[in-house]
Amino acid sequence: MALLASEFAMKDLGPLNYFLGIHVTRHKDGMFLSQRKYAEEIIDRAGMSSCKATSTSVDTKPRVSSTSGAPYDDPTHHRSLAGALQYLTFMRPDISYAVQQVCLHMHAPREVHMHALKRIIRYIQGTLDYGLHLYPSSVNDLLSYTDADWGGCPDTRRSTSGYCVFLGDNLISWSSKCQPTLYRSSAEAEYRGVAIVVSESCWIHNLLLELHCPIHKATMVYCDNVSTIYLSGNPVQH
Structure with missing residues (x-):
């Protein structure tokens, strides 16, 4: 100060x-x-x-x-x-x-x-008392979750990505957004959702570094699509 x-x-x-x-x-x-x-x-x-x-x-x-x-x-x-x-x-x-x-x-x-x-x-x-709780946490790792529908928009058939990012026990970032491109499979839509949350996680990593609170572990990203998980783990496909 x-x-x-x-x-x-x-x-x-x-x-x-x-x-x-x-x-x-x-x-x-x-x-x-x-x-x-x-x-x-x-x-x-x-x-x-x-x-x-x-x-x-x-x-x-x-x-x-x-x-x-x-x-x-x-x-x-x-x-x-x-x-x-x-x-x-x-x-x-x-x-x-x-x-x-x-x-x-x-x-x-x-x-x-x-x-x-x-x-x-x-x-x-009916939920006026809802809000966001922030607690001191002994865990300082970033943890991300992501999901996406496939072709959910009835007009454009574009998919919607959603993600949330936790720092320890605290939710610090979230989003629900229509994807800019039309994809031909659920794996493509889910993979795009993973890419979006990884980008957000990298930005948070850099922000915490500037605040002198660096994260020393890689961020875990959870996705419920098996094809996307295999695709993310195969560097040939990147």
Whole structure:
């Protein structure tokens, strides 16, 4: 702190409590990061303060396409809520996939897409106390998990990659994103997902090195596709 103060004009504001919509609660085992107040603002903006909560954020039925149903009469309202939900995923990895699917149709939202967005808000209504716990951990290794569907988008047949990265016992990075290229097999889609999370893990390695907290072990990456595992272990295919 003294070194930083010698280089930059700084003021100590005390322990972090609230910053950019994120509330920080400290306890004896670590800290809890929550966006409850911000989530309540989204619910109020949507006019759903008295809505009935749902237990899941996404419907298990087949995904709707960009041409399903009638166009939504207020696309600006849809885009505003979808953008707000994107910021909420900073502390809510449980809604990352559902929000990503809604954001695919921000350019031309339809009634069914707004229904999907409202389902996310109904889920948030029942899970306002959810957030991210960070604990001191004796383990300082990086551990990554990745998965991908194959041709899941009904319009483009592109796949969606999802991953999460743990530093010890703490979740520090996660993502759900549509892959840029169309692949002809599930192994290709899964291999691309592995490549994405490995890239993210390398970036975290370098960041921790700059913070003088180097990781001395290789990152373990878990994938549930046998073909991808064999492909990753064969340098001839790289």
